[in-house]
Amino acid sequence: MPELPEVETTLRGVLPHVIGKKVREVMVRDKRMRWPVPDEIHEMEGCRIESGERRAKYMLFGTAKGTLLLHLGMSGNLRVLPADTPFKKHDHLAITMEDGRQLRLHDPRRFGAALWIEGDPAEHALLKDLGPEPLGDEFTVETLHAACAGKTAAIKQVIMDAHVVVGVGNIYASEALFMAGIDPRQAAGKVTKPKLVKLVQAIRKVLAASIKMGGTTLRDFVNESGEPGYFKQTLRVYDREGEPCRVCETPVKRIVQGQRATYFCPKCQK
DNA sequence: AAAACTACCTGAGTGC
């Protein structure tokens, strides 16, 4: 499910309900996530949530004692509900705030994560080697060019590599390559610099546009209020196999790269 | 070093 725009949408929705509020209780209903939810997560009980930010697809909530790290994996969502709302299957974590509202992490596939970090989150193993944020100043044509230099791997694989740039998942990788007019199978080292310029712009543009529309709901993504995102109707190629390219009407092609589906227009992307 | 592949897990959809 969630790529960067969906995580950003969720975080923005959650923030007003948690910033400056005290945590009353943390309930771990099922600790089986990508990694077992640590007992230390209860450290946050009684703490005030001072900050909430996103790094790559991780959400980080800072308190005086430590930082809560949440990841939505493939099928997760994080909602704000009244604490007395009946639990659903796969509601693995529930954090009750002092005002009776509850944050609930729901994740059927359990590829998501809930961890407790003591010390500087930037030094945590999951975060310290991440590449630049795509919407930040550190992601530039120069950094992308350097990352692509000499690589024989397909350009799509490279922009999905979190060491190169974070947050570009399977949907937006296909979309950005379409917008930049680049064949996703092209060796990264062979993509020309003018194309890389377009690619950097395309990645920024597609992510920002999706955030504006509340993300993409393909099947089951919902934001903190349980509402879907509306970017799906704007997708140019993803999940449109056989349908006409919105530019040239050539049928959109689906291939598999690195065991993931890739969608592209064989005429517009060279 | 880089590329290819595996593993984790549940649920929805398809075809027989």
Next chain:
DNA sequence: TGCACTCAGGTAGTTT
């Protein structure tokens, strides 16, 4: 209805 099968938005870790 039911069974077998495929596919899905992520990414750390292992193998080649």
